[in-house]
Amino acid sequence: MLKAIETHTGAVLPLNRSHVDTDQIIPKQFLKSIKRTGFGQFLFYHWRFDDDGNKRSDFVLNDPKFSDATILLTGENFGCGSSREHAPWALMDYGFKVVIAPSYADIFYNNALKNGMIPVILDESIIQDWMEKAADGKLTLTVDLKGQHVSDHNGKQVDFDIPAYHKEKLINGWDDIALTLHHEDKITQYEKQKRHA
């Protein structure tokens, strides 16, 4: 059962890069775990740490200004590449609840939703504006999933789109499999017809 989610307010971390692929979000050497938890420590590993395991001071995740961030603001085609669900697991385990980007790779978008993380899509110009405002570590945004809008503390508010059924599931914390099993008779019927086809 996922945790039901209606709104989220949190500090913003600006990651001003586009085409961030899932190999960067969680490098392959950390995919050998057979659990869903504990991936946060490896998030953006090679951007965060140098070859000796020391923190890279020039990477935004290592900047103490953003240590409380729960909203990741980033560039287009976020989450491209491998289908690894370890990517949203790592983001959420680290503490992110929301990603805001101009676009996402299809598989990542789905994987995020399955884990109760909100992938918000906004225009690039709006994101760039907030990206600049977030630089000092003091930008807080509120994502209202029910009302489908994002607002900052200066009263700026923008709407976003999300398919209604995804929204419904997030707000209610519904389990996909349980929902599908309501249609189990139809699945069985389909299988019977197929056998006789």
Added chain:
Amino acid sequence: MGKPTTIIEKVWDKHVIHQQTGRPDLLYIDLHLIHEVTSPQAFEGLRLANRTVRRPDLTFATVDHIIPTKNRDVIKDDIARLQMEALEENCKEFNIPLADIYHPDQGIVHIIGPELGLTQPGMTIVCGDSHTSTHGAFGALAFGIGTSEVEHVFATQSLWQERPKTLNVKVEGELGVGITAKDLILAIIAKFGTQVGTGYVIEYTGEAIRNLSMEERMTVCNMSIEAGARAGLISPDETTVEYLRGKRHVPIGEEFDALAEEWLSLATDEGAEYDHTVTIDASEVEPQVTWGTNPAMGAPVSGSTPSLDEAEYPEDLQRALDYMGLEPEQPITNILIDHVFIGSCTNARMSDLRRAATLIEGQKVHENVRAIVVPGSFNVKMIAEKEGLDQVFKDAGFEWRDAGCSMCLAMNDDIVPPGGRCASTSNRNFEGRQGNGARTHLVSPEMAAAAAIEGKFVDVRDYVASVV
């Protein structure tokens, strides 16, 4: 006759179990392929909810991502061994057929599906791996899924999917001599970008596609995800039917004939409309080499890295060039390489190895280069050895390995060291993909073979002319 439709719509409509306005369709899944990396958490989820695998008979497992490609008797990586053992135990518990590390059917999941005839036209096929699009070569609707979806398919043999938009990638004209399917797909991605397919299923059409063998079609469909599309397919034709004839999981005799007729009827109807169409002229495609850190950052071998002045996003370009250790406007043929990897679900089938071996025969790998060949499956390895290809590669100085994903994503010991530069027949050139700090150039098997000998990129067409 109804309205002409695409194969994408035909396959989709055949698999809809439940439909409701404003919601995704519930689609039946005909074949679920699984491997060791993206399945353990899904099995765990089943156990926690006291659920089971609905159709183990439509599920097939193998190990490919983490396994060593040499000295397999000892798996030194404890965590990798644990993951492999977890798959063995899970398959046993839920009664799923498994081609384990010692099984003659073992191989990269997207190579063994077609090889065994598990992959067939008109099927819906999923796997927790984004290169599942490979199976689209047969006219199957095949796409990668996340682990939550793997669990969902285990429990229900179905998936909620939004009806995709259709994208026609039309390849007009014919490919030139020495130009491969890999060059074609890399050229398509370089031309239209990594997001052209986002939200779409691609159908590849046109004369050049029709002329491709099944193995070449698999190379093209394999990289649909690099163009942003979860699935990419090709309408079945006689080439498809002949490839499948006699494969182990394909019926024989009259049943085959009836099936073949059904497969051919799935092909897109004349006059069917797509949501979007893009066109590329095959005769303009040259051998391709990627120079950057995403698959669209590529150029013809006669070209150069881009100039910063013309870049839409100069910062991204500079960042990619810095990572790759290249200058703007650097000719591709000036790039020296020190690693060569021939393998992966993109290019590790028999025809790939044969074509590379033809170039390598009687030659020596350049002294600065470490070169490895990793066959896509145990079966490919056996046939290649029967044909003596292993000897050709070994005589030239290549390492000859067992089947697996290997250096494509470097989850095992096959790693390119920091700063190393690899000519690779795989599908992704992301930062660190082949090892932390490693630099990847995506190429065809022929271009990789020539680079192994020369220690740098050369136009394989000139190279063929000079050695013949």
